[in-house]
Amino acid sequence: MLIMHIVGARPNFMKAAPVMDALKPYPHVQQMLVHTGQHYDANMSAVFFKELGLPEPDINLEVGSASHAVQTAGIMQRFEQIVLETRPDWVLVYGDVNSTIATALVSTKLGIPVAHVEAGLRSFDRRMPEEINRLITDQIAAKLFTPSADGDKNLLHEGVPAQKIHLVGNVMIDTLIRLLPAAETRWPDLQSSYALQQYGLITLHRPSNVDDLDMLRKILTALNNIGERLPLIFPVHPRTHHKIAEHDLGHLTTHIQFIEPLGYLDFLAMQKHAAVIITDSGGIQEESTYLGVPCLTVRENTERPITIEIGTNQLVGQDMALLRLSVEKILAGSHKSGQIPPLWDGQAGKRIAKILAA
Numbered sequence: 203m204l205i206m207h208i209v210g211a212r213p214n215f216m217k218a219a220p221v222m223d224a225l226k227p228y229p230h231v232q233q234m235l236v237h238t239g240q241h242y243d244a245n246m247s248a249v250f251f252k253e254l255g256l257p258e259p260d261i262n263l264e265v266g267s268a269s270h271a272v273q274t275a276g277i278m279q280r281f282e283q284i285v286l287e288t289r290p291d292w293v294l295v296y297g298d299v300n301s302t303i304a305t306a307l308v309s310t311k312l313g314i315p316v317a318h319v320e321a322g323l324r325s326f327d328r329r330m331p332e333e334i335n336r337l338i339t340d341q342i343a344a345k346l347f348t349p350s351a352d353g354d355k356n357l358l359h360e361g362v363p364a365q366k367i368h369l370v371g372n373v374m375i376d377t378l379i380r381l382l383p384a385a386e387t388r389w390p391d392l393q394s395s396y397a398l399q400q401y402g403l404i405t406l407h408r409p410s411n412v413d414d415l416d417m418l419r420k421i422l423t424a425l426n427n428i429g430e431r432l433p434l435i436f437p438v439h440p441r442t443h444h445k446i447a448e449h450d451l452g453h454l455t456t457h458i459q460f461i462e463p464l465g466y467l468d469f470l471a472m473q474k475h476a477a478v479i480i481t482d483s484g485g486i487q488e489e490s491t492y493l494g495v496p497c498l499t500v501r502e503n504t505e506r507p508i509t510i511e512i513g514t515n516q517l518v519g520q521d522m523a524l525l526r527l528s529v530e531k532i533l534a535g536s537h538k539s540g541q542i543p544p545l546w547d548g549q550a551g552k553r554i555a556k557i558l559a560a
Contacts, residue, residue: 203232203291203292203559204232204233204234204288204289204290204291204292205225205231205232205234205290205291205292205293205294205558206233206234206285206290206292206293206294207221207222207233207234207235207236207294208236208238208293208294208295208296208301208302208305209236209238209259209296210237210239210240210265210277210299210301210302211240211297211299211301212250212466213296213297213299213374213484213485214296214297214299214301214302215250215254215466216254216373216374216377216378216466216485217296217319217320217373217374218235218256218319219256219376219377219551220373220377220380220550220552221319221373221551221554221555222235222257223255224552224554224555225555225558225559228555230559231558231559234260234261234290235256235257235259235261236259236260236281236284237261237262237263238263238265238280238281238301238305239263239265240266240267240273240277240300240301249465250465250466252465253381253465253467254377254381254466263276263277263281263284265280270300273300273304274300274303274304275304277300277304277305278307278308281304281305281308282308282312285309285312285314286312289314290314291315292314292315292317293305293309293314293315293317294319294558295318295319295343296318297319298320298323298335298336298484298505299332300331300335302318303334303339306318306339306342306343307342310342310343315344316339316342316343316344316345317343317344317347317558318339318340318343318345318346319347319373319554320347320348320372320373321336321339321343321346321347321348321357322352322353322355322356322357322367323336323349323352323484323505324337325503325504326503327503329410332484332505333505336505337360340357340362341360341362343366345366345368346362347368347370347550347554347557348367348369349370349371349373349488349545349546350369350372350508350543350544351369351544352507352508354367354369368553368554368557369545370545370550370553371544371545371547371550371553372488372543372545372546372550373550373551373554374488374489375488375489375492375547375548375550376548376549376550376551377466378470378489378493379548380548381466381467381470382474384467385466385471385474386471386474388467388468388471389471389474393475396435396461398435398475399433400433400533401433401435401476402428402432402433402435402476402477402478402479402480402529403434403437403472403479403480404434404435404437404458404480404481405437405439405479405480405481405482405483406421406436406439406442406480406481406482408482410482411501412441412442412445413445415449418445418446418449418451419449419451420522421500421520421522422446422451422458423522424522425455425458426454426455426457426458427457427526429457429458430457431529431530431533432477432478432529434457434458434459434480435461436458436459436460436461437463437464437469438460439463440463473489474493476495477495477496477532477533478495478497478498478532478533479496479498480497480498480500480525480529481497481498481499481500482499482500484504484505484506487499487504487506487513487515488506488509488546490509490514491509491514491515491540491542491543492542494514494539494540495514496514496516497509497515497516498516498518498528498529498532500518500519500525501517501519502517502519502520508543509543512540512541513540513541514537514538515540516528516537516538
């Protein structure tokens with residue numbers, strides 16, 4: 203049995219690693235790793251492979267950055283030949299990036315069954331490109347591996363047959379649990395390098411926040427104000443960095459410490475010790491919930507509602523007054539402690555492997 207794993211962006215790498223590792227003990231299973239090259243910067247890609255223990259990709263499509271249409275089409279064109287040559291028994295796609303929908307479409311049209319890891323998540327906001335990717339992938343996938351019970355509910359509501367759906371838990375948490383001890387060994391050097399005591403950690407990259415000039419200006423102004431009260435560390439995404447420079451907004455960031463994008467281990471250590479995390483990332487909502495760190499999400503909705511219902515996450519939308527107030531409450535000790543969701547136990551990859559290998 204040949205199982206082909208598709209990765210293209212950093213969140214995919216954290217999800218694929220535990221599944222690939224869990225499939226190794228099955229002697230009848232061969233594995234192939236295809237990197238679409240959606241994230242092509244070394245800081246955004248290569249360092250993650252090394253730290254996660256992922257093998258070098260068997261194939262790198264090297265599609266690079268482009269508009270959604272151009273990038274998706276480019277992946278489809280280059281991937282089709284790979285599938286025709288290798289004829290895998292399963293194609294595993296992860297998350298909700300363009301690589302996921304592009305390779306799922308190609309595989310399904312060629313009669314290759316697709317399994318979607320992290321299926322069923324919904325923001326119910328079709329303005330988000332990721333939501334379109336999630337919806338279409340889940341409709342054409344033959345197996346759907348969900349991280350939480352709300353994913354099962356969403357899929358059943360959309361008419362997906364129950365026998366296709368498997369509640370397995372969160373593979374990102376598998377990786378977090380495995381590598382947290384290694385990340386903690388990085389903390390003393392990080393604390394010394396950045397003079398860290400109490401601090402907030404920031405990540406922002408979504409178009410609704412960084413492509414809209416007025417919104418970006420409002421967010422930076424609010425963060426700069428918070429930075430007068432709490433030191434802020436911002437490992438800045440290349441896209442976000444470009445937008446700040448393009449619009450000459452540096453004067454709004456005097457109380458924000460920008461640093462280069464971090465590898466997985468360093469960033470995990472920074473999350474673990476932060477007083478608060480301010481983000482628009484989906485995966486960080488999950489990781490902060492597991493770590494018990496307060497998370498303020500600068501979005502109007504989330505496809506991970508369990509992080510709000512029982513975790514440490516809070517949506518602040520684009521209300522910068524609410525963002526500032528929420529940070530003050532957290533610093534005053536007034537925030538929910540949260541719980542770890544069911545099946546976020548480090549065994550999700552093994553559950554997926556058992557189902558596929560059978």
